[in-house]
Amino acid sequence: MGSNGPKNLDLRGPPIYPAGPFSPGQVPLFTILTLFPEAVQSYLTIGVLGLAVKRKLIQVEIVDFRDFSHNRHRTVDDRPFGGGPGMVLRPEPVVEAVEWVEERHGPHRRIVLDPAGTPFVQSHARDMCSAERTLLLAGRYEGFDERLLQLLEFEPFSIGDFVLSGGELPALCLLEATARLIPGVLGDERSAEEDSFQDGETLDHPHFTRPRVFRGLSVPQVLLQGDHAEIAAWRKKEALKRTKNRREALNDPDKA
Secondary structure (H helix, E strand, O other): OOOOOOOOHHHHOOOEOOOOOOOOOOOOEEEEEEOOHHHHHHHOOOHHHHHHHHOOOOEEEEEEHHHHOOOOOOOOEEOOOOOOOOOEEOHHHHHHHHHHHHHHHOOOEEEEEEEEEEEOOHHHHHHHOOOOEEEEEOOEOOOEOHHHHHHOOOEEEEOOOOOOOEOHHHHHHHHHHHHOOOOOOOOOHHHHHOOOOOOOOOOOOOOOOOOOEEOOEEOOHHHHOOOHHHHHHHHHHHHHHHHHHHHHHHHOHHHO
16 A cells, blocks of 8 residues: 655655656656755756756656654664664655655656665666656665565665765766766767767776876877877777776776
């Protein structure tokens, strides 16, 4: 049975960046479930995501799942069964928040940010562009009660083998990586097309701008001669060389 809505909207008000009724064919909708909506909201006013929101090329709705808590103290976590450090996020608030979101907007592609998840790469960003509605679940503390992930189907993604205090930054990483591929978000569409990993594995080539000489270091002469074929060949060669060197460093840390 679905949720009747946030239990504490009288305390916190409606979701930040409400998207309104959503219907297929509109711009992509991204819903972020978090305990710290202000942290997410601030990032949606600057840079690529700020442009995407301002130009109405994406819709973003931020939902504080604390609004779905079942007690007047608005707690959403509790001590783990079996003992151990930290607190675990209870399943009820998150499940009901997801149900409430999907009752309003329809089914979403559901993603949970999880250090044990699949490493997120550029091909996943391209794949996310095709979804009409995507839900990004950002956790905190020791993580979610496992029954949440048993009841609702989520795709787990990680941004690397390191520890953060919550899933908000990873969620924003996924959102920006996806949004910048949407036509119209970047000023020059070639920027996204020529980025690192757009072909699946190759890094970007080196970039240079003015001045031509800086502290004894000069811009490569090939970039100054105006021969576009020569420039393209140089950039491809440098991209492949950079990729080879970086991959070797990843496989052998002593070379880093």
